[in-house]
Amino acid sequence: MLWFTEQHKDSGLIIKTKSYKEYHSEYQRIEVINTRRYGKILILDGLIQTSEKDEFIYHEMLAHVPLITHPNPKDILIIGGGDGGIVREACKHQNLNITLVEIDKQVVEVALKEFPSISSALKNDNVKIIYEDGSLFIKNKKAIYDIIIVDSSDPISHSKSLFSSKFFIDAKLALKKDGILAFQCESPFLHLNFIKKTKKTLSELFKIVKYYLAVIPTYPGSLWSFALASNTFEPKMNSKKLKRIQSLKTKYFNEEIYQACFALPNFIREKL
Amino acid sequence: MLWFTEQHKDSGLIIKTKSYKEYHSEYQRIEVINTRRYGKILILDGLIQTSEKDEFIYHEMLAHVPLITHPNPKDILIIGGGDGGIVREACKHQNLNITLVEIDKQVVEVALKEFPSISSALKNDNVKIIYEDGSLFIKNKKAIYDIIIVDSSDPISHSKSLFSSKFFIDAKLALKKDGILAFQCESPFLHLNFIKKTKKTLSELFKIVKYYLAVIPTYPGSLWSFALASNTFEPKMNSKKLKRIQSLKTKYFNEEIYQACFALPNFIREKL
Numbered sequence: 067m068l069w070f071t072e073q074h075k076d077s078g079l080i081i082k083t084k085s086y087k088e089y090h091s092e093y094q095r096i097e098v099i100n101t102r103r104y105g106k107i108l109i110l111d112g113l114i115q116t117s118e119k120d121e122f123i124y125h126e127m128l129a130h131v132p133l134i135t136h137p138n139p140k141d142i143l144i145i146g147g148g149d150g151g152i153v154r155e156a157c158k159h160q161n162l163n164i165t166l167v168e169i170d171k172q173v174v175e176v177a178l179k180e181f182p183s184i185s186s187a188l189k190n191d192n193v194k195i196i197y198e199d200g201s202l203f204i205k206n207k208k209a210i211y212d213i214i215i216v217d218s219s220d221p222i223s224h225s226k227s228l229f230s231s232k233f234f235i236d237a238k239l240a241l242k243k244d245g246i247l248a249f250q251c252e253s254p255f256l257h258l259n260f261i262k263k264t265k266k267t268l269s270e271l272f273k274i275v276k277y278y279l280a281v282i283p284t285y286p287g288s289l290w291s292f293a294l295a296s297n298t299f300e301p302k303m304n305s306k307k308l309k310r311i312q313s314l315k316t317k318y319f320n321e322e323i324y325q326a327c328f329a330l331p332n333f334i335r336e337k338l
Numbered sequence: 339m340l341w342f343t344e345q346h347k348d349s350g351l352i353i354k355t356k357s358y359k360e361y362h363s364e365y366q367r368i369e370v371i372n373t374r375r376y377g378k379i380l381i382l383d384g385l386i387q388t389s390e391k392d393e394f395i396y397h398e399m400l401a402h403v404p405l406i407t408h409p410n411p412k413d414i415l416i417i418g419g420g421d422g423g424i425v426r427e428a429c430k431h432q433n434l435n436i437t438l439v440e441i442d443k444q445v446v447e448v449a450l451k452e453f454p455s456i457s458s459a460l461k462n463d464n465v466k467i468i469y470e471d472g473s474l475f476i477k478n479k480k481a482i483y484d485i486i487i488v489d490s491s492d493p494i495s496h497s498k499s500l501f502s503s504k505f506f507i508d509a510k511l512a513l514k515k516d517g518i519l520a521f522q523c524e525s526p527f528l529h530l531n532f533i534k535k536t537k538k539t540l541s542e543l544f545k546i547v548k549y550y551l552a553v554i555p556t557y558p559g560s561l562w563s564f565a566l567a568s569n570t571f572e573p574k575m576n577s578k579k580l581k582r583i584q585s586l587k588t589k590y591f592n593e594e595i596y597q598a599c600f601a602l603p604n605f606i607r608e609k610l
Contacts (some may be wrong), residue, residue, distance in 0.1 A: 071352070076375040082348040103348040120527075123603070255392075255555055280551050281561040283527055288560030289553040321409035329598030331395070331590040 067220075070099050070107070072114055072258065074286040079114075081284075083106070088181075091172035093224055098180045104284060106180060108149055110173070114284045116149050121184055124250070126319040127280040127327065128292055129155035132213050132248035134311055134324060135294065135301045139212040141165075143240065143269055145200030145228065147217030148173035150185035156215075157187040158314050164193045167204075169224055171197045201227035207240035214241060216249035221260070231267050238271050244298035251277065253287030254334045261291055265338050268295045276301060277338060278320070278327040291334075301328060342371050342379070346528065346558040351386075352554075353379070359452075363444035365496055370452045376556060378452060380421055382445070382491055386556045388421050393456055396522070398591040400564055401427035401598065404520035406583055407566065407573045408434050411484040413437075414503055415512065417472030417500060419489030420445035422457035428487075429459040430586050434463045437459040439476075443469045459604055473499035479512035486513060488521035493532070503539050506567075509530050510543050516570035523549065523561030523586060526606045533563055540567045548573060549610060550599040552590070563606075573600060 068083040081101050089096040097109040105118030115270060116124065129152050133139055141163050144152050148168035156164055166188070168174055172194065177185040196203065200216070214237050218225040227233055237247050247268075251261050261277065268275045272295035282290045290328070294301060303325055311321045330338070340355040353373050361368040369381040377390030388396065401424045405411055413435050416424050426437055430461035438460070440446055444460045446467065449457040460467060463597050468475065472488070486509050491503040500521070519540075523533050533549065539549045544567035566573060575597055576578045600608065 073352070076354040076373065078352045080343070080345070080352055087500045101348065193573050283560050288555050317605045318603040320601075320604050320607065322602060326598035326601030329592075329594035331595060334590045335592065 070101070070109070072112065072286065078270055079284065079286070089176055091170050093170045096172060097175050100137060107284070108177070108181060112221065113220060116151060116181075116184065116220060117284050118183060119182070120283050121149075121151050122317045123280050124282050124285075124290070125151035125155050125184075126316050127217060128152060128217060128248060128250055130158075130276060130311075130314065130316065131292065131301065131324065131327065132215060132246045132294055133159050134242075134307050135296070135299050136212055136246050137299070137306065137324070141213075143167065143204075143211045143214045143261055145214065145218065146225070147215070149177040149181060150174070150188040152215055152217045153190075154184065154187040157190055157192070158308075158316075162192060164190075166193060166195045167200045168195065169197070169199050175272045179292045186272065199224065199227070201230070201236070204233070204236045204240050209239070209242045211241050211245055213246045213248070216247075218250065220252065227254070231266060234267055234271055237261045244296070246294065246296045246299060248292060248294050249271070251286060251291045251293045254279070254289055254291050255287035258334065260335050261334075262337055264293060268293060271295070273297045273301055276328055277330065277334075278311050279330065280327060293297070339450065341382070342373070344384065351556065351558070361444060361448055363442050365442045368444060368448050370448065371530045375564045379451060379556070380449070385492060385497065387491060388423060388453075388456065389556050390453070390455060392555050393421075393423055394564070394589045395552050396554050396557075397423035397427045397456075398588050399550070400424060400487060400489055400520060400522055402583075402586065402588065402591045403550060403564065403573065403596065404518045404566055405431050406579050407568070407571050408484055408516075408518050409571070409578065413483045413485075413514075415439065415476075415483045415486045417476070417486065417490065418497070419487070421449040421545060422446070422460040423434050424487055424489045425462075425465055426456065426459040429462055429464070429581075430588075434464060436462075438465060438467045439470055439472045440467065441469070441471050452463045459509060471496065471499070473502070473505050473508070476505070477510050479508070481511070481514050483513050483517055485518045485520065488519075488531070490522065492524065501536060506539055506543055516568070518566065518568045518571060519544070520564060523565045525557060526551070526561055526563050527559035530606065532610050533606075533610055536565060540565060543567070545569045546572055548600055549602065549606070551602065552599060573597075
């Protein structure tokens with residue numbers, strides 16, 4: 067019997083595995099396991115990126131919170147996210163031009179082949195895919211995007227540059243004046259100092275910097291944080307947003323979650 | 339090297355273990371492991387009950403949500419909870435008479451010996467400990483308690499009766515007219531049908547039945563649910579409650595969490 071194990075700091079997750087495939091790209095090892103508990107799971111360099119069973123939580127929360135916070139989003143840049151989950155969620159909103167910048171073409175190819183339910187929107191007419199390092203792509207872009215969503219793996223290896231001050235400055239310049247930056251920001255149980263550091267950097271660049279939470283059982287620590295930064299738009303509910311949220315077909319996100327996700331437990335609030 | 343493993347439905351948690359102790363009571367196997375990641379962990383019949391590192395989340399959420407929802411709690415019954423965590427949190431409120439009914443005396447003894455930070459309030463003057471099966475203790479009690487909190491292990495073995503219709507009826511009778519019942523209710527990721535069944539039963543007995551959530555990394559599924567049932571009091575914020583919440587010393591619970599914890603993701607809301 068095969069067990070996949072992902073271990074962090076003296077603890078980990080084990081998942082019984084029915085089948086296993088391995089690919090090697092220029093950037094990383096790509097593994098796909100099939101499990102009864104979580105369906106198919108995409109693993110990059112040994113770390114779970116997404117599972118068929120719980121991917122909706124991460125993708126809905128990273129996509130819809132910034133998309134709803136902006137009253138009229140049009141031009142969207144997604145950095146990373148080669149599995150297509152963020153693109154799929156973004157495509158639930160009307161009239162978006164979506165640019166996906168993924169460093170690793172093979173991630174997109176594996177997603178199209180192995181994860182059709184996640185990658186389903188990657189071939190939509192309003193989606194343009196560019197294969198490039200996101201931190202290089204974004205340089206010298208001026209006031210182009212309403213929203214930039216960074217759907218990266220952990221801040222190590224080729225994803226490290228997506229959490230640097232330099233990247234946040236480039237992202238701010240690439241955003242229109244009222245644009246919104248959102249990114250996954252690791253687990254408050256394991257990486258609270260890292261989250262704090264990103265908040266400090268963002269707060270020097272944006273007037274409104276908020277962190278929000280969701281639970282993702284296959285991620286280390288399970289509690290996951292996301293950052294939202296803007297100079298203009300607060301993530302507050304109003305009747306227009308309510309109508310937009312209710313028109314979305316979602317399994318996790320709803321109008322209550324849109325507000326509740328910003329409530330931070332004391333141990334996080336006090337640190338930030 | 340020793341690894342503790344807790345496995346559920348083809349997946350599980352592994353924790354590197356520095357030391358291990360085992361006790362056998364009349365009711366169950368009691369294990370205590372010491373880990374770098376979660377500190378000391380109490381395990382009953384192979385299932386993690388509480389860890390020094392994340393116990394505050396479970397205990398604060400199960401204790402303070404009902405205690406704050408009641409405007410003037412005095413007489414509190416805690417069923418289960420022999421580790422003392424709920425008692426410790428309840429003792430942060432003023433002027434309570436607390437009765438703890440724990441079936442297994444040895445759990446209390448192990449908690450006092452091995453988990454002083456959790457069991458610290460068990461010897462307080464306002465705390466009375468009775469060693470008895472909670473489902474038997476509660477029979478024929480009439481209108482005695484303002485709040486009943488059920489801090490049980492999973493609904494199997496000797497804890498099964500604490501989730502039966504019979505028990506909920508007895509609990510309702512044991513509560514004063516405006517009393518509140520609260521209990522831990524398993525993980526929405528793994529036990530959503532079970533949660534739904536408890537809701538149906540409670541809704542036949544109480545006018546107000548709400549479920550709320552918290553994240554507990556050492557529990558299977560990580561996302562955990564709690565039930566709150568009352569004929570009188572809604573868990574809505576007001577200025578008096580705000581003042582009471584702000585006077586508590588808590589690491590997870592606060593005035594935002596008190597409201598946000600009731601926001602249910604769509605996959606739970608639709609099922610309930």
